[in-house]
Amino acid sequence: MDLLLPSEELMARIAEGDEDAFEILVNRHQTSVLNLIYRFIGDRTQAKDLAQEVFVRVWQAAKSYEPKAKFTTWIYKITTNLCLNEIKSASRRRWFLFHRSDEDSEKSIEETFSDGSPTAEDLLLSKERTRQISEALQSLPENQRMALILRRYDDLSYQEIAQIIGCSVSAVESLLVRAKRTLQEKLKNYEE
Amino acid sequence: MKCHNVQKKLSAYQDRELELREQEQVTSHLLSCRTCREQYAELERVWQTLGELPEVQADPFFYQRLTKKMEEPPKRLFLPVFEGFFQRLRVPVYASILFIGILVGTYLGNFLTRDGLFRTNHVSHPEEMTDFISLRAFDPLPPGTLGDGYVRMVSYTGKEPR
Numbered sequence: 001m002d003l004l005l006p007s008e009e010l011m012a013r014i015a016e017g018d019e020d021a022f023e024i025l026v027n028r029h030q031t032s033v034l035n036l037i038y039r040f041i042g043d044r045t046q047a048k049d050l051a052q053e054v055f056v057r058v059w060q061a062a063k064s065y066e067p068k069a070k071f072t073t074w075i076y077k078i079t080t081n082l083c084l085n086e087i088k089s090a091s092r093r094r095w096f097l098f099h100r101s102d103e104d105s106e107k108s109i110e111e112t113f114s115d116g117s118p119t120a121e122d123l124l125l126s127k128e129r130t131r132q133i134s135e136a137l138q139s140l141p142e143n144q145r146m147a148l149i150l151r152r153y154d155d156l157s158y159q160e161i162a163q164i165i166g167c168s169v170s171a172v173e174s175l176l177v178r179a180k181r182t183l184q185e186k187l188k189n190y191e192e
Numbered sequence: 193m194k195c196h197n198v199q200k201k202l203s204a205y206q207d208r209e210l211e212l213r214e215q216e217q218v219t220s221h222l223l224s225c226r227t228c229r230e231q232y233a234e235l236e237r238v239w240q241t242l243g244e245l246p247e248v249q250a251d252p253f254f255y256q257r258l259t260k261k262m263e264e265p266p267k268r269l270f271l272p273v274f275e276g277f278f279q280r281l282r283v284p285v286y287a288s289i290l291f292i293g294i295l296v297g298t299y300l301g302n303f304l305t306r307d308g309l310f311r312t313n314h315v316s317h318p319e320e321m322t323d324f325i326s327l328r329a330f331d332p333l334p335p336g337t338l339g340d341g342y343v344r345m346v347s348y349t350g351k352e353p354r
Binding site: 184 | 200203204207209234235238239241242243244245246247248249250251254255257258259261262
């Protein structure tokens, strides 16, 4: 099968039960979906579980999928809804997640230096930087956080973010202004 | 364009979401205004800082794990035959339980206050309790007891009792 087929075309094949098309689609989008969830939730293990859930839903919804918007907009909308649901149910076990998040960010930092090249000092500094950035992100209200992540890391337009979050373009602009202002304050003492 | 207006648009300017004319106006303002330029530089610095958050690496066995998960049968509360039946009945069943609960509560409340343990018109208490709550609690204390001594002490006026 042609690996360069557009995702919309792959979805049409998945609707007919084509597992090869599904595998290509999963491999193409798993990193972006995984990172979107990880940056939003701050827990790597949970992010992996939720990313699987996203693709289960993609498979289930393939027959009803209509390519009205870009495929990434559609899959990010599924991801966003799952993340928001997860945040709601996780509020009951916030204490537990808080501790796991710390542990998790450490693991993730170590993975970024998988060749073992950095010194202990580099690693420590990087861990501290990641912790500060992650905490600042996690402190944002859910909609602001999601809008900012989609803009900063996925480079989506305000129009696309509005479709994913389910609000107007001007609301997205307002969410981003507030999110950036809060981050400026939170990361004021952050040093290069 | 005034500083106040420019500063409101800096976020959208950074995201290249302004219309071309506005984008150019903000650019020319930034070239001439140091305060706004510094604000924009601060915004850019935060944006760069966010870029330092590491990316999670994709799991090479993600697809295998995913297909394994999809092959697992979903967790069921009931036998598949009854599942749809119970799903449809969920709301009426909860409503009935609530209704029966209210009825039973009302009945028990009336029964217990009228004829049962908590009726209020014919109260029967053990003898010690009636002693305690009646005026017998204020009967003179037996002479020579600690209580009698205390009462005599606090009521001492210097005169002999009649």
